[in-house]
Amino acid sequence: MTHGMHELFDQYVDRLISGEETAVCVVHDLDLSEVLGPLLETSTLVVQQLGAVEPSPEFRQASRTWVRSLFFSRLARKESRPGFLFMWWQRRWVTAMATVLVVCLAGMGLLAASVDSLPNGFFYPMKTATEQARVMLAVSDLDRAQLQLQFAECRLDEMTTMASRGDSDTVVLLAGEVTQLVAQMCTGALFESLDIDSEIAGVLAAHSAADSEMSLEEALSTDRAGALQLLQCALDSAPPELRPTIERLMAALSRDFDASISLLESSA
Amino acid sequence: MSVEQDLVTRAVQGDADAFGQLYESNFDRVYRYLYVRLGNQAEAEDLTQEVFANVLEAIGSLKWRNVPYASWLFRIAHNKMIDHIRREKRVERVDSDETVLSLDDPDPAEIAEHNLQLERVRHNISRLSPAQREVIWLRFGAGLSTTEVASALGKSTGTVKALQYNGIASLRKLMEQPA
Incomplete structure (x- = not known):
């Protein structure tokens, strides 16, 4: 019963939000109007009050222009990026270079030296480069x-x-x-x-x-x-x-x- | 493929018309949601723009999973608002500033009356339980469907309907109390 009431009330709220009048809603269910009527009255008030809030026309226009320019600038940036084949080649190249870097640094003993280095330390960039290479590999x-x-x-x-x-x-x-x-x-x-x-x-x-x-x-x-x-x-x-x-x-x-x-x- | 899925798919691929349609159909309700939550026109305007900047940032990686677009959008709006409240170290405002209302009659007395009533509604909604008021803000403030609210909040539609019913019942009692 409770579940059915929630369901029915939700249907009325849908109609209210879409602009239908409360009275029209309730008249179809006279038996329930005693329970739902007061709630729909409150719902109508809430819909009317909150629904009346609108952005100012100036803000709406300014925002539209701003979003449009943002959209096209992002699109332009995306299109200026290198193509798939180039990216595929670059990815392989970076992976290969990362492998060489890890192997060389390990051989030189620098990898071990960089492990405990701190952000202001000489070996720190080596440490983060090695980490990136390890993630990639x-x-x-x-x-x-x-x-x-x-x-x-x-x-x-x-x-x-x-x-x-x-x-x-x-x-x-x-x-x-x-x-x-x-x-x-x-x-x-x-x-x-x-x-x-x-x-x-x-x-x-x-x-x-x-x-x-x-x-x-x-x-x-x-x-x-x-x-x-x-x-x-x-x-x-x-x-x-x-x-x-x-x-x-x-x-x-x-x-x-x-x-x-x-x-x-x-x-x- | 539904109309919305088609629009989202095209917008993800960089179709300006599709993105424009999604933007136009959601702009007012995002603003309204943020305004009724924050009670401040300038903050609501700033955050509305930030929400759509975030949408532009993230839409390229959006994957269609049969979840309404509005749910995804309002989760961004909700997170933005929570971040903003946290950053400003304040609770949601109960008193709002001068409101921009879509009244046909520009009579100042009527606008003032409307603002007072809106204040009362906002104030009493803010006294509901967090789950109830979130449902009321999204459903009545943003005009989302029950399915969209459920998806945005990660709850079942049954739970959302129950929260909506109980929330309005509690709100009615609060509204009956003297101001």
């Missing part, structure tokens, strides 16, 4: 996701270390790196069935807005919330082998962001 989608999570955890460690040195600028950059790595993992083939395009767009938008408009603590909290939100989505559909790594990173995220914020506050 991963043999399976699962391995690739594992590596991205592992490198995100490395960024967290580095972030805490830099926070202990009072380097807030680098801390913010590293927090952004963590978010980027998590977003990259979520857009990987392993999570193709996961419908979180809008979450990723929202998280990355919040991150890009964070730098200019927020205090340090707010910016870090935004990155933490965004990364945790994406990881929570990924956790639900991740293969069982990947779940412990995701859970470990989620725990590390909460811990290391808190630690970094308090370290920076104490050094300020």
Whole structure:
């Protein structure tokens, strides 16, 4: 009965939203009008009040022009990108170069030297280049996701270390790196069935807005919330082998962001 | 292939007409949703533009999964608004600024009366449970269908219908109380 009432009420709300009058709706169901009538009265009021809100004509026009120009500028940028064959060739070339880089660096012992380097260190660019090469050369989608999570955890460690040195600028950059790595993992083939395009767009938008408009603590909290939100989505559909790594990173995220914020506050 | 699926597929491929149609059919309701949630015209305008900038950014990777386009769009709008509230470190505003209303009669007294009534409705909706008010904002504010609301919130249509019914029942009681 309750379910039927919800269903019937929903049908009336549909009609109200589409502009039909309440009285017309209720008259068809006289027995129910005693129950539904008052609710439809309230619904009519809500539809009338909220439905009357409209953007100003100036804003509507300005926004239309702005979105149109944004659309065409993005389209132009997309069309100016190299074609598929070039990209295919480039991808093979990059993969080959990455392999050579890893092999050469490993042979020279520089790879080991770069492992513990920090963002302000001489070997740090080598470390991140090697990480990118390892992600690219991963043999399976699962391995690739594992590596991205592992490198995100490395960024967290580095972030805490830099926070202990009072380097807030680098801390913010590293927090952004963590978010980027998590977003990259979520857009990987392993999570193709996961419908979180809008979450990723929202998280990355919040991150890009964070730098200019927020205090340090707010910016870090935004990155933490965004990364945790994406990881929570990924956790639900991740293969069982990947779940412990995701859970470990989620725990590390909460811990290391808190630690970094308090370290920076104490050094300020 | 449904009309909407066709539009979305074409928009994803960069068809300006298709994107334009999706934009035009959703622009007002995104603005209305953000306005009734935030109660501030300038903020609603800024966020509406940010939502569509995000849509443009993300639409290239959108895959059609038989989920209404509006659900995807309003999840972006919802996330934007939550980020904004968090960034501004404030709760949703109960009092709104001067409203732009689509009244045929531009009588100032009528507009003032309308604004007062809108304030009361917004204020009382904000006193509902979070789940109830989210359904009411999306259903009555944005004019989404039950299926679209359910998909946007990740709930079943049955749950959305129950939340809508109970939400309006609670709202009626709140509206009956003296202002």
